[in-house]
Amino acid sequence: MKFEDYHIAPEIKRNLEGLGFTKPTDIQYRSIPPILKGEDVLAIAQTGTGKTAAFAIPVVSILHERKMARRIEGIKCLVMVPTRELAIQITSVFEKIARYTSLKVFSVFGGVEQGPQIARLENGIDILIATPGRMFDLVSQGYIRLQRVEILILDEADHMLDLGFIKDIQDLMKFLPRKRQTLFFSATINEKIKKLAYSLVHNAIRIQISPKDPVARNIDHSVAFVGMDDKRFFLERLIREHPDSKILVFVRTKVRAERVMKALERVTISSQTIHGDKEQKDRLQVLNQFRNGEVKVLIATDVSARGIDIANVDYVVNYDLPEQPENYVHRVGRTGRGTQKGQAFSFCSPDEKPILAEIEQYLTKPIKVVYIDNNTYKETVDTSDAAQFDLKALMKEAEEFEMNRSRKKRKK
Ligand code: ADP
Ligand code: MG
Numbered sequence: 001m002k003f004e005d006y007h008i009a010p011e012i013k014r015n016l017e018g019l020g021f022t023k024p025t026d027i028q029y030r031s032i033p034p035i036l037k038g039e040d041v042l043a044i045a046q047t048g049t050g051k052t053a054a055f056a057i058p059v060v061s062i063l064h065e066r067k068m069a070r071r072i073e074g075i076k077c078l079v080m081v082p083t084r085e086l087a088i089q090i091t092s093v094f095e096k097i098a099r100y101t102s103l104k105v106f107s108v109f110g111g112v113e114q115g116p117q118i119a120r121l122e123n124g125i126d127i128l129i130a131t132p133g134r135m136f137d138l139v140s141q142g143y144i145r146l147q148r149v150e151i152l153i154l155d156e157a158d159h160m161l162d163l164g165f166i167k168d169i170q171d172l173m174k175f176l177p178r179k180r181q182t183l184f185f186s187a188t189i190n191e192k193i194k195k196l197a198y199s200l201v202h203n204a205i206r207i208q209i210s211p212k213d214p215v216a217r218n219i220d221h222s223v224a225f226v227g228m229d230d231k232r233f234f235l236e237r238l239i240r241e242h243p244d245s246k247i248l249v250f251v252r253t254k255v256r257a258e259r260v261m262k263a264l265e266r267v268t269i270s271s272q273t274i275h276g277d278k279e280q281k282d283r284l285q286v287l288n289q290f291r292n293g294e295v296k297v298l299i300a301t302d303v304s305a306r307g308i309d310i311a312n313v314d315y316v317v318n319y320d321l322p323e324q325p326e327n328y329v330h331r332v333g334r335t336g337r338g339t340q341k342g343q344a345f346s347f348c349s350p351d352e353k354p355i356l357a358e359i360e361q362y363l364t365k366p367i368k369v370v371y372i373d374n375n376t377y378k379e380t381v382d383t384s385d386a387a388q389f390d391l392k393a394l395m396k397e398a399e400e401f402e403m404n405r406s407r408k409k410r411k412k
Contacts, residue, residue, distance in 0.1 A: 001029055007036060008061040011100040016057070019096055025050040027209050032058045035183065040201045042157070042184040042194070045209040046216040047333025048309070048340075051185045052093045055079075055153055059183075060094065062151070063126055064101040074148030078176070079129040080169065081155045084109035084280060085287055086307040090155060091129045103127060108144075110134040111280035118143050132160070132168035139175055146175040156306045157184035158193045158326070166196075173200070187333060188214055188326040214329045214363060218336035221344035222368040223356065228349040230377075231319055232263045233384040238317065238345070239269055239297060245314035246290070249299045250331045252320040257299045260319060264297065267385035271297035274304050305330040309337055318346035321355045325362035345370070 002023050003016050016022075024032065027045035034041055035058035045051055063076050079094075081087050091107040098105055107129040108117045114137070121143055128144070138144045152173075154160045160169055182201045189197075198205060215221060226234050239247060251257050254275040264271045272286045272295045289295040291310050298304075299319075305327050313335045322328050328346075335342025346367065348356050360366050372380075 003057075006032060008032070008057060009064050009101070011064060012057060012061055012097060015097060015099050021053065025054070027051055028054040028057065030209060031055070034206055035059065035181075036062065038062075038181055040182045040203045040205040042189075042197055042205040043209065044186060044189055044211075046211050046214065047187045047330065048216055048218070048337035049209075050338065051187075052090055052155070052309075053097065055155075055183050055185060056090075056094050056097050059127070059151055059153070060098045060101060060103060063103055064098070066150075067102060067126065072148060073124050075125055075128045075144065075146060076148060077127045077151040077153065078146065078149050079127070079153040079155060080132060080135070080160055080172075081129060082131065082159050082165065082306055083303055084111055084131055085283065085304065086155070087129045087131055088284070089307070089309060094127055094129065098127070105129070108134050108138060110137075111283075114138070132165050132172065136168045136171055139172065146172075147177060149176050149180060151181045151183065152176060153183045153185070155185050157186040157197060158189040159186070159306060161193050161196050161200075178202075188329050190326075213365070214326075215332060216336050218339070218341045219332050219344055220341070221332050221346070222370045223346040223348050224370045224372055226347045226349060226372070228351065230381055231347045231349070232260065233381045234347060235260070235317060235319060236264065236267055236269065236384050237380050238315065239264070242314065243296075245296065246293065246310075246312055247297045247315045247317060248290075248304075248310075248313050248334050249297065249317045249319050250305065250322065251299060251301060252323065254301055256320065257301055260299050269297065271295070271299055273299045275301040276303050302327050302331070305334070308334060310334065311337060312340065313337075313342060316342065316344040318344070321346055321348060321352045321359065323355065325359045328359045328362070 003013055003021065027043060027049050031041055031043050031054045035055065043051065043054065059077055079090060081090055087107045087109045091105055094105040103126040104124060105127045106120055106125045109131040110133050118138070135144070139146060154169070159165065184197050224234070235249065249260065251260055254277045257273040257275050261271050261273050272289065274283050274286050286295065286298065290298045302322060316332050316335045318328070318331060322331060332344035335344060
């Protein structure tokens with residue numbers, strides 16, 4: 001099957017080649033026809049398999065053809081996503097696909113001023129990509145009207161319907177026409193959320209691809225047992241052994257992200273962090289630097305685990321194991337995008353073993369273990385610059401202690 005064979009607008013077809021898309025991926029092959037027919041779809045497919053284009057291609061085609069037939073002002077398609085970075089990324093995919101059409105694509109998200117977003121909204125947007133908080137604000141203030149929405153898409157659907165977002169989504173739904181097409185896309189979903197998704201649409205929805213192994217097959221992933229305080233030595237070693245690689249390191253908290261960056265700084269390895277406490281412009285800047293290779297090591301919290309598509313991420317490191325088992329799938333899924341291969345390593349400390357067990361239960365299979373023999377372990381810890389640094393710090397502390405003691409003695 002080729003894109004050529006689909007009933008999609010020629011303005012889009014000729015564009016796809018330019019994007020390097022010659023044939024559809026599995027999820028595109030299976031979801032484009034029902035979406036074109038106007039059906040509601042719940043699609044589950046592994047990370048990096050082209051889900052964005054799986055909804056963007058048919059949606060752009062539908063809206064383009066409708067717009068050519070009759071011109072109606074107002075937002076026709078609303079795409080909800082969990083983070084600002086993802087909103088920007090999805091907007092750019094829609095813009096590329098809609099390039100030779102007259103459709104206007106725009107995104108709104110929090111963390112930046114509202115004014116400029118409002119000004120643009122008055123310009124007749126067809127496709128709007130948004131994060132829930134800002135979206136809800138703009139809708140309740142009357143800046144965004146949703147009566148004309150024909151298609152609603154929830155990307156990272158399970159996350160959008162989960163605790164943190166469900167209230168905003170349900171509130172937003174009240175503003176949408178009841179008659180509409182609804183599309184849910186994600187790499188993961190559980191039974192509870194699936195039921196919730198079904199309850200939000202009236203027609204039957206089709207489940208597209210439900211892989212037995214939620215981790216994409218181009219990702220080689222393994223776990224190593226490492227003491228909590230030794231993790232930095234192993235990260236340092238991995239970075240030194242792969243100086244040209246792009247490495248994405250996931251940690252549990254914002255504070256840990258900053259701490260790991262500082263620890264690397266002390267051994268002259270430069271890195272950057274991305275997490276919820278950073279200013280929006282800094283987050284975007286860092287992500288772009290990582291994208292273009294200026295930054296080789298990026299330390300992130302789970303805010304960046306979902307959906308972000310960066311080419312050539314060689315390694316994902318779970319410096320801390322994720323507390324939500326499905327986030328394991330999303331984190332390791334930042335490598336091995338499209339046809340690329342990727343590697344993921346998880347560092348598991350003795351305290352984290354129960355979390356590992358939960359993740360393995362979620363994956364329904366054990367994660368490959370990389371055993372580190374005693375010599376290698378000792379060597380990694382001993383030869384690390386960080387260890388040298390610690391040693392120096394310890395010696396200095398000991399010296400100071402001695403000095404203080406002798407001073408005290410002398411005073412007596
Ligand atoms: P997902 O949402 O499934 O995690 P994305 O939509 O972010 O995946 O796509 C992953 C990568 O695959 C992107 O870089 C995208 O450009 C590429 N891609 C998508 N569809 C195709 C295709 N048909 N042919 C080649 N590359 C594709
Ligand atoms: Mg995606």
